[in-house]
Amino acid sequence: MNILVVGGAGYIGSHCVRQIVAAGHKPVVLDNLSYGHRSAVPAGITFIQGEMADQDLVRRTLREQKIDVVMHFAAFINVGESVQQPLKYYQNNFVATLRLLEAMLAEKVLKFVFSSTCATYGIPERMPMTEDLPQHPINPYGQTKLDVENLLKSLAVAHGLSFAAFRYFNASGAADDATIGEDHSPETHLIPLAIAAALGRGPALQVFGDDYPTPDGTCLRDYIHVDDLSRAHIAAFDKLNKPGTQLFYNLGTGKPTSVREILGAVERATGKAVPHTIAPRRAGDPPALYADATKAQKELGWKPVHTSTDSIVASAVKWHQGHPEGFKR
Ligand code: UDP
Secondary structure (H helix, E strand, C coil), X not given: CEEEEECCCCHHHHHHHHHHHHCCCEEEEEECCCCCCHHHCCCCCEEEECCCCCHHHHHXXXXXXXXXXXXXXXXXXXXXXXXHCHHHHHHHHHHHHHHHHHHHHHCCCCEEEEEEEHHHHCCCCCCXXXXXXXXXXXXXXXXXXXXXXXXXXXXXXXHCCEEEEEEECEEECCCCCXXXXXXXXXCCCXXXXXXXXXXXXXXXXXXXXXXXXXXXXXXXXXEEEHHHXXXXXXXXXXXXXXXXXXXXXXXXXXXXXXXHHHHHHXXXXXXXXXCEEEECCCCCCCCECXXXXXXXXXXXXXXXXXXXXXXXXXXXXXXXXHCCCCCCC
């Protein structure tokens, strides 16, 4: 199949491009490089620099490349920024996505894979989290993702769009060959910041709160390797053949891991202590977020390969050690 990967030069998109190739399909990348990295896309893959909201460009690409499925990874992801600059988030994550979908409908490309997020649930009523929990996002980032999910439902009914929306938990790690990995600017995520601190390339890590009602007092999250995440997306392609199909999956391993446990894994993988301080809780951080990941496993016949925190963190360490400056800019 021919797959248009929107945001294919970003962290998750670029890993997905490689898994698409490994699965025998053909990816075509569309990315405006606002956050993505040109060198994250392998040589030999068709790369188009442009906007997903540019309907002339998207329609032409869908036709010329004979696209069967569109995958969309081109979202802004910084929760704090979404609170400060909501218009930026509604504009990109919702309005530009709507424009992309409109272009798809016009070209009768009716299969869509969407990166959603566990942030659509807000503060969940129970743990582990199943897909049927009520969705009450607590920030504009989560709200824009939920708005797209709702738009997709309407398009499925009205126009026969078939889609899979994956609600990610904490995407982490790097490709096994360590040629691509996480390189956000600014970086806000725990694992890269802890690795930078251990390697002496960044400030001491601030642990945001050690007084949570969790076994060691730090927050529990569900870290899932970015390659495992990518493989689940590809496993969903076959399910999109029937018009109007609507699929929602949590993507996590189901294993809660604390901030302190991540620091331990970074110390084991680097052989160095992680300099850190205890800081106040970060606004909007629930004490625990982890998936009941059984629906994706059962329905997609998919299973995470990286089941240990050590394996996920070790892959990230390998990438950061080999690329002290991240991707060449
Ligand atoms: N965290 C931390 N210090 C940091 C960054 C993150 O203690 O510098 C904690 C954060 O409070 C959360 C966990 O690490 O409990 C994962 O945060 P991250 O930003 O990586 O992902 P999120 O869960 O917000 O998507």
